[in-house]
Amino acid sequence: MSDAPPLVLVVEDERDLADLYATWLSSEYRVRTAYGGYEALDALDDEVDVVLLDRRMPGLSGDEVLEAVRDRGIDCRVAMVTAVEPDFDIVAMGFDDYLVKPVTKEALRETVSTLCTRNDYDEGVQELFSLASKKxxxxxxxxxxxLEESDEYAELTARIEALQSDLDETVGGVDDHDSFVGFYRDLDRETSEKE
Structure with missing residues (x-):
């Protein structure tokens, strides 16, 4: 395992904004910058830990890049960083977090830090974080x-409850009290930050 800092791929068609994000992150992370969807696909490999992805880009949209990331089976966390207001379509999307522009330096760095931490969790916990973020x-x-009228929201809520139940059973067998407390503290923090 490498001691190198995590690698963040910034995908943003506005060059100045992409370069600004890269500057904000470069003191703590290795950063690659892609100025469009096709360039993002070229820069995407198994080394990438986190992708910061704009949704609306000419040529290949962020939604299409996200789909390609998941189709390739690349094990990375993805945050949409976009001016596109979220709608119920986000429930079916495979991202881990969603930031609406304008984004502050602190919010961007905190998101990347949280997503890097999530890389250490197993798949079920990662899915729970992603779904809780969307909710x-x-x-x-x-x-x-x-929300009450949305079938997508109802399905999302049911999926979260099912995952929490499954994880409660799994966590019931955890011997390490600090790991147990830390997991729920992270989950509560993630949920409360979004509220």
Missing amino acids: ALLEAEKGGSE
Whole structure:
């Protein structure tokens, strides 16, 4: 295993913004920058730990790049960093976090740090974090009646409850109290940050 810092791929068609994000992250992480979707696919490999991905780009959209990341089976976390307001379509998307522009340096760095930490968790925990992030985002952006009427939101909530139940059974066998407490502290922090 390498001692090198995690590698972040910044995918943003606005060059100045991409370079700004890279500058913000370069003191703690290795950074690659791609100024469009096709360039992102060329820069994407198994070394990448986190992808910061704009949704709306000419040529190949961020949604299409995200699909390609997942189709290739690359084990990395993906945060959409975009001006596109979230809608219920996000439930089916394979990202781990969603930031709406404009994004502050602190928010970007915190997101990357959190996603790097998530890389250490198993697949079930990673999925739970991703789904909890989507749920919190929808709850922040949509009204109560919209949420109640949405089949996607109901399915998302049911999936979270099922995963939590499965993980509760798994965690029940954990002997390391610090790991147990740390897991739930991370999950609570992730959920409360989105609210």
